[in-house]
Amino acid sequence: MINATESEEREYLEEIKEKLTLAIRRVDDAVKQFSDELRQKKQYIHEHQSGMDEADMVAAGQSINRMAFTGEGAVARKRRLLKLGQSPYFGRLDFAPPGQGSTPVYIGVYSFFEEQQRQNLIYDWRAPISSMFYDFELGAAAYTTPSGTIEGTIERKRQYKIRDGRLEFLLDSAVNIHDDVLQQELAKSSDDKMKNIVATIQRDQNAVIRNETAPVMIIQGVAGSGKTSIALHRIAFLLYRYRETIRAKDVLIISPNKVFADYISNVLPELGEEHIPELGMEELAADLLGNRYRFQTFFEQVSALLERPDPAFIERIRFKSSAEFLSKLNQYLLHVENHYFTAAELRVGGTVVPRQLLLDKFKAYHRVPILKRFALIADDVRAFVRDAVRRKLTGREKAAIGEGIPRMLKFNQVLDFYRDFYRWVGQPRLLRLDHPLQLEYADVFALIYLHLRLEGLASYDHVKHLLVDEMQDYTPVQYAVLSRLFHCRKTILGDVSQTVNPYSASSAETIERVFPQAEVVKLYRSYRSTVEITAFAQRITPNPHLIPLDRHGPAPAVVGYNSPGEELTALRQLIADFKSSGQHSLGLICKTLAQAEHAQEALQAPGVYLLTEESTAFKEGVIITTAHLAKGLEFDAVVVPFASAQTYTTEVDRSMLYVACTRAMHQLTLTYVGELTPILAG
Numbered sequence: 001m002i003n004a005t006e007s008e009e010r011e012y013l014e015e016i017k018e019k020l021t022l023a024i025r026r027v028d029d030a031v032k033q034f035s036d037e038l039r040q041k042k043q044y045i046h047e048h049q050s051g052m053d054e055a056d057m058v059a060a061g062q063s064i065n066r067m068a069f070t071g072e073g074a075v076a077r078k079r080r081l082l083k084l085g086q087s088p089y090f091g092r093l094d095f096a097p098p099g100q101g102s103t104p105v106y107i108g109v110y111s112f113f114e115e116q117q118r119q120n121l122i123y124d125w126r127a128p129i130s131s132m133f134y135d136f137e138l139g140a141a142a143y144t145t146p147s148g149t150i151e152g153t154i155e156r157k158r159q160y161k162i163r164d165g166r167l168e169f170l171l172d173s174a175v176n177i178h179d180d181v182l183q184q185e186l187a188k189s190s191d192d193k194m195k196n197i198v199a200t201i202q203r204d205q206n207a208v209i210r211n212e213t214a215p216v217m218i219i220q221g222v223a224g225s226g227k228t229s230i231a232l233h234r235i236a237f238l239l240y241r242y243r244e245t246i247r248a249k250d251v252l253i254i255s256p257n258k259v260f261a262d263y264i265s266n267v268l269p270e271l272g273e274e275h276i277p278e279l280g281m282e283e284l285a286a287d288l289l290g291n292r293y294r295f296q297t298f299f300e301q302v303s304a305l306l307e308r309p310d311p312a313f314i315e316r317i318r319f320k321s322s323a324e325f326l327s328k329l330n331q332y333l334l335h336v337e338n339h340y341f342t343a344a345e346l347r348v349g350g351t352v353v354p355r356q357l358l359l360d361k362f363k364a365y366h367r368v369p370i371l372k373r374f375a376l377i378a379d380d381v382r383a384f385v386r387d388a389v390r391r392k393l394t395g396r397e398k399a400a401i402g403e404g405i406p407r408m409l410k411f412n413q414v415l416d417f418y419r420d421f422y423r424w425v426g427q428p429r430l431l432r433l434d435h436p437l438q439l440e441y442a443d444v445f446a447l448i449y450l451h452l453r454l455e456g457l458a459s460y461d462h463v464k465h466l467l468v469d470e471m472q473d474y475t476p477v478q479y480a481v482l483s484r485l486f487h488c489r490k491t492i493l494g495d496v497s498q499t500v501n502p503y504s505a506s507s508a509e510t511i512e513r514v515f516p517q518a519e520v521v522k523l524y525r526s527y528r529s530t531v532e533i534t535a536f537a538q539r540i541t542p543n544p545h546l547i548p549l550d551r552h553g554p555a556p557a558v559v560g561y562n563s564p565g566e567e568l569t570a571l572r573q574l575i576a577d578f579k580s581s582g583q584h585s586l587g588l589i590c591k592t593l594a595q596a597e598h599a600q601e602a603l604q605a606p607g608v609y610l611l612t613e614e615s616t617a618f619k620e621g622v623i624i625t626t627a628h629l630a631k632g633l634e635f636d637a638v639v640v641p642f643a644s645a646q647t648y649t650t651e652v653d654r655s656m657l658y659v660a661c662t663r664a665m666h667q668l669t670l671t672y673v674g675e676l677t678p679i680l681a682g
């Protein structure tokens with residue numbers, strides 16, 4: 001058996017590191033050579049410019065670009081090799097095909113192909129053979145390659161922790177991923193950015209990451225089940241698997257806000273992939289609507305619900321977030337198609353264009369959005385009139401046609417159709433348009449949907465994979481828009497229990513109605529929080545299916561104070577305790593922005609940051625923010641201040657409290673004055 005003992009492994013590690021160092025040197029030499037050649041080439045062009053024609057210049061430019069491109073490739077390769085030098089591999093499996101001896105397969109974040117021996121010394125975790133590391137225990141195993149399935153036996157599985165080039169431990173395991181290693185990973189203090197989990201991906205997670213068949217994959221997973229992590233690893237996997245056709249810039253992440261985007265921005269580069277473009281829903285909306293409308297943001301909608309819940313406002317949101325609303329919009333569009341075009345005879349000079357001709361044309365173009373159809377019909381009508389009069393048409397005649405046809409449709413503006421829709425469903429009071437025109441958030445995507453259907457909008461065909469996080473926050477109409485704009489494969493993930501607006505929350509089932517071809521995966525194991533914190537959060541929103549990982553810590557503390565002054569003193573103390581605790585991040589998570597601002601003012605201290613809707617980066621230290629913004633993030637310790645009966649009463653408040661508490665990895669404290677919120681007392 002190769003490298004059986006620990007000392008052999010240590011020796012082997014040194015050997016690998018040496019080979020990596022050599023490989024880095026070779027890249028350096030190559031880079032140097034490239035830049036020398038590049039310089040020479042540029043010099044040459046400079047000197048011979050006068051004697052070169054345009055074609056020569058283009059050719060020279062291209063060759064420079066090619067060299068620079070190869071140079072960039074070399075720089076990226078060097079970056080990967082340096083990273084491997086720090087931690088070359090984390091796993092090993094000894095795999096024996098039938099009737100053959102076993103060879104060790106070392107698995108790392110990237111692959112390392114040693115050019116001199118022409119041998120793959122480290123396999124990328126995404127390589128087909130590496131899948132067995134996540135999927136099998138000792139004994140019979142198999143993996144699938146593009147050319148077929150390979151069966152055999154796993155004779156050994158080993159896990160390593162190598163940091164800064166030093167082997168910290170090595171562990172033989174019979175099971176798939178040794179629980180101790182996972183426990184160690186989870187017990188660590190949080191970083192300011194999300195990290196990769198390649199060394200401890202679980203079997204069910206691996207199945208999601210490596211799924212190649214689902215056109216739409218919907219992941220509904222409990223808080224802390226690794227949804228976001230898995231989705232990012234899935235992107236990394238797909239970029240590897242389809243590296244010939246998909247590049248990082250062809251993927252798009254729809255993310256809830258800039259802070260979240262910053263928080264996850266580290267994972268893919270850590271996995272050797274470039275940064276992935278991301279876009280917020282509001283940015284997408286602004287992109288689509290141009291500057292035709294001003295509209296409320298999702299944050300503003302949720303703040304309004306938290307600060308002054310108005311039943312009429314809630315009713316409007318509820319209606320527009322239902323699957324029924326989408327089907328009513330579709331019925332309305334059919335109604336428009338069938339009843340709103342009133343064809344009438346059109347007189348152009350002395351020629352009469354018969355009503356039937358106009359109607360036939362209108363129907364013939366039924367695949368073209370209605371407001372785009374007139375131009376096509378007008379072309380045909382012009383041809384018809386030209387044939388009749390046997391001459392070119394005058395400007396006046398052309399105008400008569402161009403203006404006459406649109407007049408046959410009841411409305412020509414999308415907003416007029418949208419207003420009319422509410423009359424048609426018999427609910428005119430469900431539309432509130434403020435003056436000057438400002439749309440409520442719930443109307444934004446409904447209106448975009450009508451624009452799409454009535455006028456058509458350019459689709460995002462350059463995007464080859466779409467990732468939607470926090471899926472519960474988007475409504476059926478939003479999904480209908482996404483489905484029409486993005487024709488690529490999609491990964492959609494979230495958790496209904498973590499909605500910040502229960503009146504507009506979508507479950508996996510709701511979303512599946514928009515994407516009937518979707519594969520739905522549910523994840524119930526929760527990795528983030530200790531058993532104690534998870535049990536506490538379950539009191540707020542129970543989920544009988546949730547399985548917490550068996551990791552323990554202090555019980556959450558709920559502490560009442562006599563006055564706001566006392567509560568603030570206690571919060572100051574909690575911050576001081578945190579600073580001397582060795583933990584990295586503390587989240588003070590409030591219900592509203594007003595409370596967060598108040599806390600920030602009262603608790604001002606160095607290293608205490610207020611995170612708002614406008615923030616763009618997630619920092620380590622003490623963060624004061626709202627539950628809405630904290631969604632998707634995690635902290636070593638969380639403090640939920642002002643947890644009184646006054647603050648947390650409604651269903652929206654319950655969601656906020658749940659989101660806030662489930663952000664904690666190791667420690668959770670709630671403070672209040674007066675009466676404790678009934679959500680916890682009950």
Ligand SMILES: Nc1ncnc2c1ncn2[C@@H]1O[C@H](COP(=O)(O)OP(=O)(O)OP(=O)(O)O)[C@@H](O)[C@H]1O
Binds near residue numbers: 223494
């Ligand atoms: N297989 C794993 N190995 C190590 N850590 C893991 C694993 N799966 C998840 N985690 C950790 O669990 C935590 C939660 O993961 P993540 O944020 O991806 O979950 P989520 O389901 O998106 O959470 P939420 O919906 O509550 O925001 C992270 O710290 C992540 O690193």
